[in-house]
Amino acid sequence: MSHRLKIAANHAEKAESPRALQVTDDQSQQHRCWSCGDMRAEHFCAECGHVQPAQPTDFFSFFGLPRKLNLDESVLEREFYALSRKLHPDVYSRASAREQEWSLEKTSQLNDAYRTLKDPISRTEYLLMLEGIKLEEQSKLATETARAAGIAKIQAVPPELLEEAFELNMLLEETRSETGSGMDEDVRAQLQEHGAGLTERLNQLHNELRTAWNQWDAGDPTATSRMVDVLHRRKYLRNLLRDLQDVLSPTA
Numbered sequence: 001m002s003h004r005l006k007i008a009a010n011h012a013e014k015a016e017s018p019r020a021l022q023v024t025d026d027q028s029q030q031h032r033c034w035s036c037g038d039m040r041a042e043h044f045c046a047e048c049g050h051v052q053p054a055q056p057t058d059f060f061s062f063f064g065l066p067r068k069l070n071l072d073e074s075v076l077e078r079e080f081y082a083l084s085r086k087l088h089p090d091v092y093s094r095a096s097a098r099e100q101e102w103s104l105e106k107t108s109q110l111n112d113a114y115r116t117l118k119d120p121i122s123r124t125e126y127l128l129m130l131e132g133i134k135l136e137e138q139s140k141l142a143t144e145t146a147r148a149a150g151i152a153k154i155q156a157v158p159p160e161l162l163e164e165a166f167e168l169n170m171l172l173e174e175t176r177s178e179t180g181s182g183m184d185e186d187v188r189a190q191l192q193e194h195g196a197g198l199t200e201r202l203n204q205l206h207n208e209l210r211t212a213w214n215q216w217d218a219g220d221p222t223a224t225s226r227m228v229d230v231l232h233r234r235k236y237l238r239n240l241l242r243d244l245q246d247v248l249s250p251t252a
């Protein structure tokens with residue numbers, strides 16, 4: 001199996017069962033450095049500095065971080081650049097084939113881990129995934145609920161947005177059907193007002209998310225359901241804003 005394929009296989013496995021890939025105590029034998037036999041640090045042997053085999057691990061563990069959502073992004077960035085330099089192919093140009101391979105595998109893990117954790121939203125989604133919460137399924141359930149309630153066309157509208165979404169969608173429909181003639185200034189003003197309102201709501205959601213983060217970090221496992229809820233409402237809001245933006249500045 002080629003190197004790239006192996007990494008792809010690791011990723012596929014990771015998506016299916018992240019729990020199974022956590023390093024457990026009975027794997028402690030593998031924690032000895034392959035080169036000098038000493039107990040190794042996470043990525044490099046603390047004694048001899050040799051790179052260690054890439055292990056299937058979650059992204060928090062990769063950086064030696066606890067599974068918490070408030071993290072110092074500047075520290076994460078510093079760690080990312082430090083590891084990137086230490087794992088750089090140039091460093092391994094004269095190393096053994098397997099060390100070259102491990103450093104490449106680790107670089108790939110490093111890039112994925114950094115990209116996922118540095119963004120607050122993808123970090124949240126990733127944590128939820130690790131906790132066994134499938135956002136796709138949740139959103140399917142919400143869609144079915146909406147359909148059952150007779151609002152099939154508007155998928156899973158957050159209740160507090162029902163009225164506004166309805167109004168805005170009507171307005172957008174009208175605007176779209178009036179092609180050719182320029183947009184009425186009054187309509188434009190109304191749309192812009194909607195946009196400002198939605199942006200304000202989006203900011204509120206980000207505050208709600210921070211609150212749920214703090215609850216999670218303080219050890220409250222029920223915070224995950226609040227995060228799921230915020231992410232769904234955020235997605236809906238962003239779609240509305242995107243539709244609005246498409247109408248207001250169609251060339252963009």
Ligand SMILES: [Zn+2]
Pocket residue numbers: 033034035036037038045046047048049050
């Ligand atoms: Zn060693």
